[in-house]
Structures are given as structure tokens and as C-alpha cells.
Amino acid sequence: MQLDVNSQAFMEEAQDLLTELESALLELEEQPGDTELVDRVFRAMHTIKGSGAMFGFDDIAAFTHDVENMFDRVRNNELQLSREILDLTLACRDHIAYLLQCAGSGTQVDLEKGSALTAKVRLMLGAGDQQEPADAAPAQTAQSADSSFDEEDGSRRLTYRIRFKPAPDIFLTGNNPLHLIEELRDMGMLTTYVHTSALPSLAELNPESCYLWWDMLLHTSAGEQEVRDVFMFVEDECELSVQVVDSGDRIDSDEKYKLIGEILVERGDLKPEDLQRVLSSRQPMGKLLQQAGVVSEDSVESALQEQQTVRDMQQKREASSEAASSIRVAASKLDYLVDLVGELVIVQSQIAQMVHEREDADMLALSENLERLSDELRDATLGIRMLPIGTTFSKFRRLVRDLSADLGKEVDLVTFGAETELDKTVIERLSDPLVHCLRNSLDHGVEPPQQRVAAGKPRKGTITLGAAHSGGEVLITISDDGKGLDRDRLLSKAVERGIVAPDAELSDKEIYALIFAAGFSTAEKVTSVSGRGVGMDVVRRSIEELRGTIELTSEPGMSTVITIRLPLTLAIIDGLQVQVGEESYVIPLAPVEECVEHFGTADSGRKQIINLRDEVVPYISLRKLFDVSGTPPEIEQIVVVNALGSRFGIVVDRVVGEHQTVIKSLGKVFKNVEGISGATIRGDGTMALILDLPRLVQSAISAR
Amino acid sequence: MAPTIMTVDDSASVRQMVSFTLRNEGYEVIEASDGKDALAKIRPDVKMVITDLNMPNMDGIELIRNIRAKSGFKFIPIIMLTTESQAAKKQDGKAAGATGWIVKPFKPEQLLAVVKKVLR
Numbered sequence: 001m002q003l004d005v006n007s008q009a010f011m012e013e014a015q016d017l018l019t020e021l022e023s024a025l026l027e028l029e030e031q032p033g034d035t036e037l038v039d040r041v042f043r044a045m046h047t048i049k050g051s052g053a054m055f056g057f058d059d060i061a062a063f064t065h066d067v068e069n070m071f072d073r074v075r076n077n078e079l080q081l082s083r084e085i086l087d088l089t090l091a092c093r094d095h096i097a098y099l100l101q102c103a104g105s106g107t108q109v110d111l112e113k114g115s116a117l118t119a120k121v122r123l124m125l126g127a128g129d130q131q132e133p134a135d136a137a138p139a140q141t142a143q144s145a146d147s148s149f150d151e152e153d154g155s156r157r158l159t160y161r162i163r164f165k166p167a168p169d170i171f172l173t174g175n176n177p178l179h180l181i182e183e184l185r186d187m188g189m190l191t192t193y194v195h196t197s198a199l200p201s202l203a204e205l206n207p208e209s210c211y212l213w214w215d216m217l218l219h220t221s222a223g224e225q226e227v228r229d230v231f232m233f234v235e236d237e238c239e240l241s242v243q244v245v246d247s248g249d250r251i252d253s254d255e256k257y258k259l260i261g262e263i264l265v266e267r268g269d270l271k272p273e274d275l276q277r278v279l280s281s282r283q284p285m286g287k288l289l290q291q292a293g294v295v296s297e298d299s300v301e302s303a304l305q306e307q308q309t310v311r312d313m314q315q316k317r318e319a320s321s322e323a324a325s326s327i328r329v330a331a332s333k334l335d336y337l338v339d340l341v342g343e344l345v346i347v348q349s350q351i352a353q354m355v356h357e358r359e360d361a362d363m364l365a366l367s368e369n370l371e372r373l374s375d376e377l378r379d380a381t382l383g384i385r386m387l388p389i390g391t392t393f394s395k396f397r398r399l400v401r402d403l404s405a406d407l408g409k410e411v412d413l414v415t416f417g418a419e420t421e422l423d424k425t426v427i428e429r430l431s432d433p434l435v436h437c438l439r440n441s442l443d444h445g446v447e448p449p450q451q452r453v454a455a456g457k458p459r460k461g462t463i464t465l466g467a468a469h470s471g472g473e474v475l476i477t478i479s480d481d482g483k484g485l486d487r488d489r490l491l492s493k494a495v496e497r498g499i500v501a502p503d504a505e506l507s508d509k510e511i512y513a514l515i516f517a518a519g520f521s522t523a524e525k526v527t528s529v530s531g532r533g534v535g536m537d538v539v540r541r542s543i544e545e546l547r548g549t550i551e552l553t554s555e556p557g558m559s560t561v562i563t564i565r566l567p568l569t570l571a572i573i574d575g576l577q578v579q580v581g582e583e584s585y586v587i588p589l590a591p592v593e594e595c596v597e598h599f600g601t602a603d604s605g606r607k608q609i610i611n612l613r614d615e616v617v618p619y620i621s622l623r624k625l626f627d628v629s630g631t632p633p634e635i636e637q638i639v640v641v642n643a644l645g646s647r648f649g650i651v652v653d654r655v656v657g658e659h660q661t662v663i664k665s666l667g668k669v670f671k672n673v674e675g676i677s678g679a680t681i682r683g684d685g686t687m688a689l690i691l692d693l694p695r696l697v698q699s700a701i702s703a704r
Numbered sequence: 705m706a707p708t709i710m711t712v713d714d715s716a717s718v719r720q721m722v723s724f725t726l727r728n729e730g731y732e733v734i735e736a737s738d739g740k741d742a743l744a745k746i747r748p749d750v751k752m753v754i755t756d757l758n759m760p761n762m763d764g765i766e767l768i769r770n771i772r773a774k775s776g777f778k779f780i781p782i783i784m785l786t787t788e789s790q791a792a793k794k795q796d797g798k799a800a801g802a803t804g805w806i807v808k809p810f811k812p813e814q815l816l817a818v819v820k821k822v823l824r
Contacts, residue, residue: 005724006717006720006721006724009716009717009720009721010717012717013715013716013717040760042758043714043758043759043760046758046787047714047715047718047758049787050715050718050785050787050808050809051715051717051718051808053808053809054717054718054721054808054809054810055717055721055809061809171779172772172778172779172801173798173801173802173803174779174780174781174782174801174802174803174822175781175803175804175822176779176824179821179822179824182824183821183824208778232804233803233804233805233822236798237798
């Protein structure tokens, strides 16, 4: 046997103990009635056994066990101390010394000697020895049961319902219920409900007493024994129940998690017959039971929490196994469904308006319910049409690879946010503009390898294409680490083409926006890739048709970033309804920043600007723009929107409010009307035009 | 600062094993060889006591009772070292106010698991 420091220490100690044992035994021979001496003998045996087992001297521990037992009986006056016993014990003491010596020198132990002594000791113990193996046996079975539990369990996660009612004096044993709960929390997902009904008023509260008890749900991969072990020190003094309520394999059953009544009966909070009695009427079960006085509010709350938690968990599992159960549906069916939902939303808002006017409380409740349902129906329906944008991304990878080879450039395409979902139609119509932007980046942005190296950049260029959700919009960015845009060249080109006046002072933002102006292309010569006059203005228009916006920023020599913002869906938008004279208009809500009052219409000539918290914001009057008849009210409203990267005010008579707006196309005839993107039917059946903010702002800028 | 733990055992080897294991984990350890010794050595900064039950002079049960009665130690975790055959002792210990127990023989990991459980 290898003797480590601990074993060495034990050997030394055991020698001392044997000496002590011997002297105690000899003294005992002279004073047989001295219980103190009996105690000393027992203690010495006990320590040899305990420490021996701890440091791996199992044979010594096992042998001493029987002798210790014998003396335990003597101590408890179950066995008369006799000369015989003393002789035997002394012989045993010698044997222990022999065993120690063998262990120290590593020599083989003569087993027969030990077993002969053990047999004698057992004989002395009489009937008692029958029980001895039984004492050791349970420990062993418990152990093997433990290990099989571990093996069997693996990654399977169970949900346990744990009710823990600690004894009021739990603190007085140095135990802390909070520690136990924390220990459970470390094992998995824990939901707790604390019962506070026993908590007395502050004046009567004994701070050393525990008044609280808990119902908990633990979702964990730990076995039941492990969960129970958390409470091992307190389980005798507390009320503890641990039950498996969800074994994690319910996926295939359509059954929802237990009803509230079932849970309460299972927990023993409620008698089955009480449940039956209350069941006859119809109301939420928890409330009924509570009103009937058969169960406390606390218990119902706690049970409700369990129901919620387990159901959530089951739902999550179902969602993760969803992939297997998808179906393919013709796109036209979906379109029709979206149309119908749109119509429903219109009818719903008509009802809502009517109910509002009539001030009928009953109808109001119904109408609000209808609104909630149609909102959910709308979201669900539109959700069906959503597809991840990633499918198009893979197409671009090929494009970048082939094109960069053609151009003799080395470019990596990095994509992110492939899982971002967009309306199917939007994705389809986004493909061409994106291709165009990528080509531009490849052709004009990323430099040839030699040039890049000369500029101290990595040889290989990177184009990043990404998508992300941002509020009600999807943000798509195309960026490259190329040479960026030459601000001055852009400006001179624009002047050359007559797009801006030579003396115009433009901000960086406005200059970069020029690239989207019609008839603007800076490539000096036409390449096979881009620069054939079909410029970024086409891209801009496609994006605007999708009711999106496009923006470009650049850092010369470093990068160019194009940001495209798109609405999640084409069919329905949140709109701000405004009124000018008799006419109603809808402004898409997303770009709206605020509404401010506007006093007096004393417009000083063409300069239509307001001072908004020290920022100059230009505005246009819808009344003037659309030539609406009648006189404006004394106090008009200005809706401040953010379009094309700048703030802009739109003057209206009155802001009506937010509305779900179903977009109806105006048809081909009105396709070229600037500033209007569609129409919608209002709650009262009248029409409202939907403003096309980017174009409205654009035309206002050019009019300036 | 890691808390101070007191280990009480008449067996020097068990004491050594306990304090070696705990010091290894950064705990400060005070050793005592029996109940009387423990009561004399206990200090306000001791945050936990691990005690054997069978000891001369003052046994573990008596020690637990005495510690609990001392001011400032009413809620201190006290772990007793017992053996399988001492089921009745375990009950006595609990009645005297022991927090929990470790069954001898035990491994260093088991000791640490219990220490961490009650000290958290």
C-alpha cells in the first residue's frame, strides 16, 4: 500500500490509540464497573474504525467494527463485562496492531487469524450479529441505486414539483431555506411561489422563526434523489414533497398540461369531492374554488404558476420539433388570405368607430375583443408569409465569386442575419437592387489587390451583406472596405449634369444622396459590370416601391456603407391619420417623430422652416401641395418625420390618430402621382390617401 | 476573505485531513481536539463548525448545545461527523441543533460539497 501523508498520520495516531486502548483495558480489569473506562475503550475503537475507513485501511475498519459493537453493548449494559471479553478485546487489540504493521511494511495479512477472532466476537455478540450485515447492506444498495440513477438519467430533463414547508425553527439548526432554494436554482430552471399567509404582523413577528413555505417547479436533468439530497439535512423536520410532473416526453400528446383543479387535487390542497361540487358552474376554475372557500388564494396562484410554467415548457418543445411538420401552400392562397384579413381589419375599424360614437359599453367590450382578435389574426397571417432572407444571400455569394474573378479582384463576401424574416414579396423584389449594389461595391468600391496593398490594406477586400430587425423595419446593409466615395468628384459631377446649382451648399449627407439622383453615374468609362447609366436611382426607386428608404455613407479611402430600410410587410401598415380640410391622409407611422403645433400661416415667402428646439426643420403644407380648398384653422399641426436621412415637417389641419391601415393600390392610372403611394378605406367607409414620404420630401427638396 | 471553519475531532488524522482539505480551498481553519478545547478556542469570526461526536472531555452533542447557547452562534452551521451505525446519535445531534452531518468515512470532495452547501 502506498502510504501518503494522511495514511502516515493515521498509522501514528492508531499506535497511540492502541496504547490507550491497552491501558484502558488493563485498568478496566481492575475496576470493572468504571463506565468512564468503558467509554475510553469504545472511543478508541471507534476512532480507529472511523479514521481507518477514511484513509483506506478497510480491513482494520472492518475488523474493528465488530469489536466496537461489542463494547457498545457493554457500554449500554446489554452485555456483562467479563474476563473473557477483556481477553478477547486485548487479543483483538493485538490483531489491530498486527494489521497496522502489515499495512506499514506491505506484508501479506494472515486472514485466518482475523476471522477466528471475529468469529469469537460475533459469538459474544450473540443474536446481535445477525443484524450486522444488514447494517452495512442498506448503505450499499443505496449507493448502487444512486449510481444507476445517474447513468439512466443522462440528458433527460424532468420537471419536479417541490413543496417545501420548513419547520418554524429551521434557522436554529443553522440551516437556511434560502440556501436550499439557491441550490435548487443552480440545478436547472426554477420557478418559485412563496406562501406568505402564515406571516404575522410585524409586531408579532419572531425574527428567528420561519413563517414562509414554498411551492417550486424545477426543470432539471438531475435525478429525484439528487433533488431530495438538497434537503437531506432538513427533510426530517420539514414537510417536503418531490413529484415528477412533466417527464419531458409529452411531445406527441395533444393534451395540454393539467387543468388547475387537477393540480390542486394532486398537491393535496383540494379534496376531489370539493372539486366536483364546484365544477358544476362555469367560471375560471381557480376563481370558483377560491370563492367556494375550499382553497386559499395562495394555493390557486401557486398552482396557476405551475400550469403556466409547464405549459410554456411543453410549447417550447413542440416549437423545436416543428420543422418536421411544415406544409407547402400555394402562394396565391396566402395572398388571398392576406387580402381577406385586410378586409376584416377594415370592417373591424368601422365597427370600432361606430361603437365609439354610440358610447355603448357592452358593444365597446365586444369591439375591443374583436380588435384584439383581428390584430392577432393579422400578425399570424402576415407571419405565414415571412421567409428568412438567407435564401437570397447564397445566390449573391456566387455572384461575388464570379464577378471578382472577372474584374481581377480578390473579395470575400461576409453575410450576417440570414435568419431575418421578410415578406416573401419583399424578398423577391429586393433581389435586383441588391445585385446592383453589390456590383457597384465590386466595381467601384473594392480596389484591385496591388492598389490595396499599396494603401496598406489587406490584399483581399471584404464586402459585408447583412440583415437585421430594427423596430418595425428590416435593416439591410451592404458595406465594403474599398476606396469610398469621392465627395468632391460627386459634387462636381452633379453640377456638371445640372443636378445641383454650382453655388449650392450641401451637407455630406446630401452629397452622398446625389448618387441616387436620376441620370447620375460617376464611372468614367462603362464597364461590363456597372456604369451603363442604369444608376443608383433605379435602385432607389425599387426600394421606394417597397416603401423602404436607402441611404449611403462613406469614409473616403476606408469604406462605403449602403443602408436599406424596409417595412416588414407590404400589405398593412401602422399609419397616422391626419385631416386637411375635408380630406383625410395617412402618414406611415414608422418615420413619424413627433407632432407640434404651428401658429399662424404667415409664411415668409418660400422659406418654410420652423425652429424646433434650436434645429431648423423645413416643412411643406399639404393644403398647398394638394391644393385643398378652404381656410386652415388658426392653429395647425406639424407632423415631423424623418425621411431620406433628414427631418421634415408636414403641415396639416388636424391629427386624428393612429390606425391600422390596409394599403390598397391606386391602380395604374395614378401610378405617376408624386407623393401618394396608395389609398385606404377609413372606418366610416371614406377614403384616405397614403403619403409617400420619401418622394414627397424629395420633390419638396427639388422645389426648394 | 474566505470564512474561518473550526474542526473538532479527537483523532489528529481526521483533523489533519479536514483542515488540509479546507485550507487547500482557501478556508482558514481552527483545530480543536475535543468539546472543551473547541469552546475555549471558538472565535466570533468562525463561520462554521465541523465536529466529531465521540470525544473525551466534552462530546460533540454537548458541544453543539454549548455553541448554540453562546451569544453570536445561534445560527452558525454545525456539521457533525457520524458513522453509519450511529443513527440514534444523528437524531440526538439534530435535536441539539446540528445543521447536518457527514458520514464517516468520507472523501475530501464530500466534505467540500457539504461545506459549500451550508456556507454558500
